[in-house]
Amino acid sequence: PGGGKFEVFEANIGLNHTIPTWWSPWLFSLEHQFGYRGWSGPNSTITPIQADLPASVYRLGWDIRFETPLNSQFAPFALTLAFNPSINSDFDHTLTRNAYNFDGRGVLLWQLDPHFQVALGAGFWDRVHDRVIPYAGFVWLPDDRWEFRIMWPQSRIQYYCGNYMGEDVWLYASGEYHVESYQTRFFSPPTGTSPTDQVELEDYRIMIGLRKSNPIVSGFIEGGWVFGRHVH
Secondary structure: OOOEEEEEEEEEEEEEEEEEEEOOEEEEEEEEEEEEEEEEEEEEOOOOOOOOOOOOOEEEEEEEEOOOOOOOOOOOEEEEEEEEEEEEEOOOOOOOOOEEEEEEEEEEEEEEEEEEEEEEEEEEEOOOOOOOEEEEEEEEEEOEEEEEEEEEEEEEEEEEEEOOOEEEEEEEEEEEEEEEEEEEEEEOOOOEEEEEEEEEEEEEEEEEEEEEEEEEEEEEEEEEEEEEEEOO
């Protein structure tokens, strides 16, 4: 009620491995994922607001993927099948079903020509409110500098700046529909008497950033606007 201030500090780390399988041309990838969220608020000097959220929550995830490359015998098609289980909690309580998210997705990519690709698929997000998310859009590569990846739920337009000191550098703008949930016990306003065992944050994000990568590691710095946030 009346709005309020809510701050989030995020840290995300991933370690990915990709190897060929016995079922050529399928590739197997496993990404170990760690996420940290530091929460402050929400609170307001106008209207008393206090959702009693924990100061810190964590995510441990594993993105398991089977993929075919575009240059395989299935060309001009490529397929991704993925399962992404994770543990999401403040770890201050015994883990229950609310701490586990079991996400999955399947995406078919069709390369119409070397510069244009179409993607179509769907994903399942296991949250407080489960969602079936369409994965749809296109990828356009007009030249060797620009890439337009117009997709739902995440889009990106990026420009390749060049290679500096052995690292590839991109400048980009992105838009994303984002939902995450955690097991935690808190008392929600306005009564402060209704304990909840799982919290979900839903929002939209528009970002501008700079990304660098080499064959071993990649990183980015970005800033932008988060809006339409809802907490369930």
